[in-house]
Amino acid sequence: MKWNWETFFDALPFILPGLGVTVGLTFACYLFALVFGFFWTFLRRIPIRTINWTVTWVMEFIRSTPPLVQLFFIYYAWPMIPGIGVALSPFTSAILGLGIHFSTYIGEIYRSGIESVEKGQWEAAKALNFSTVDKWRKIILPQAIPPTIPMLGNYLIIMFKEVPLASTIGVAGILLMANTYGARNWAYLEPLTIVGIIFLLLSYPSAILINKLEKRMNRRFDKEMAFVKEEVKNA
Amino acid sequence: MEEVAVKKTSEIEEKEDPIVVYKDVHKSFGDIEVLKGINLEIKPAEKLALIGPSGSGKTTIIRLLMTLEEPTSGDIIVNGKNLWKMEKNGKLVRANEHHLRNVRGEIGMVFQHFNLFPHMTILENCTVAPIHVKKESKEKARERAIEMLERVGLKDKLHNYPSQLSGGQKQRVAMARALVMQPKIMLFDEVTSALDPELVGEVLEVIRDIANTGKTAMVLVTHEMDFAKDVADRVLFLDKGVIAEEGTPEEVLQNSKNERLQSFLRRFRG
Ligand SMILES: Nc1ncnc2c1ncn2[C@@H]1O[C@H](COP(=O)(O)OP(=O)(O)OP(=O)(O)O)[C@@H](O)[C@H]1O
């Protein structure tokens, strides 16, 4: 098989429209996971052991099952369950499947952020008699979320790279477009190369950006830590 | 001077109902009983100093009142209301958060390590609770917070963040933050012991100011014996989870025959 620039430029306009779908699905899944992640985090904080166990177990189950299987389940199997079965479009199924899968990771990130808020902050919030909602809104989350931003950013890139899985249930992203082109013209090398290049062009700069962000946050964190250390020394 | 202060307290005792009552309060952490039956009454505007060796349970006593810990048994009554228990269908049951919030509003606390909100300016630290807990208007909360910060000598730091302040300044902000909530009783847990020695004075000065002008009752856990003698109406010596000695500052700090108290005090006389 030989590289053919003509095929390359013929495939490019065929594939590119799929980019909107791929990027759109990425952000939709990401948003879903960001919101749903809160759901896990708060469920796990309910101080009832049975709930806590169940939630932990469900999260573990979701995380240790391949996202592709979950995708297939939601798209093919769920509609067949009598009573609760609903047939969803490929795009919606992908948002649900990938979104739920990654929400379990995002939930863990939130948890680490919340755990990083000092005990004294919770106690001060209580001493000032904040309501539970205001305590979270005004005191805890504003301190818990910023340190997690670089990690959350990393997950955006990871999700971007997982989204092509949705081509298997017929979401017309760049991978499906490339595959379709390949099947029609019996030429896979060029279209799939295009897909690779697109991912590289989008992922790599984003990764660098997030890396920078992370360094900046760490610097800020280091400064704060230096301050805390000084305080401990003074104490 | 000191005699007058003593007389004042006894006058109050006759007239007014206590603002806080501990009735046979016990607290255990796991198998270890830390408080072994605390009985205590605090009158409105009374200044109480709590002294005692490390681990005797001083912090635990005031944390129970701030609802940061739950007593194992016994009752704490705040302003006539049972703090940790509420009535439900004619029975006393464990208080829920709603009940705790109703009672907790009377109490304020200043912590050893300040616990200021690092993501807020000094002014915001002092307005966030009045606005969101007391539902005050932003203007009024701001006005009162500035007034209070002026009183603790920090009017020029309104828009700084806690990380830009010295320990002494932070502790003064923490006091302003608690005071704007106008609690009936303020708890101070060794508020100077995390500070550089040269910063202790400015913080004690502010406490003295609050003590002299406020109608707020105060419980001071402290190792500053001279200060306790100056400010307190009554001193409690806590030892191994019980109140081993109590009385006026003179009675406890000077004239007590309690041997454990004497050996404890000897360590502060150097
Ligand atoms: N959350 C906790 N879990 C287990 N043990 C605790 C807890 N809090 C306090 N204790 C124990 O209870 C005892 C009393 O503690 P507390 O902090 O009330 O003493 P303290 O008089 O304030 O001492 P210090 O002068 O050192 O501050 C100590 O032995 C302490 O180790």
Ligand SMILES: [Mg+2]
């Ligand atoms: Mg203590």
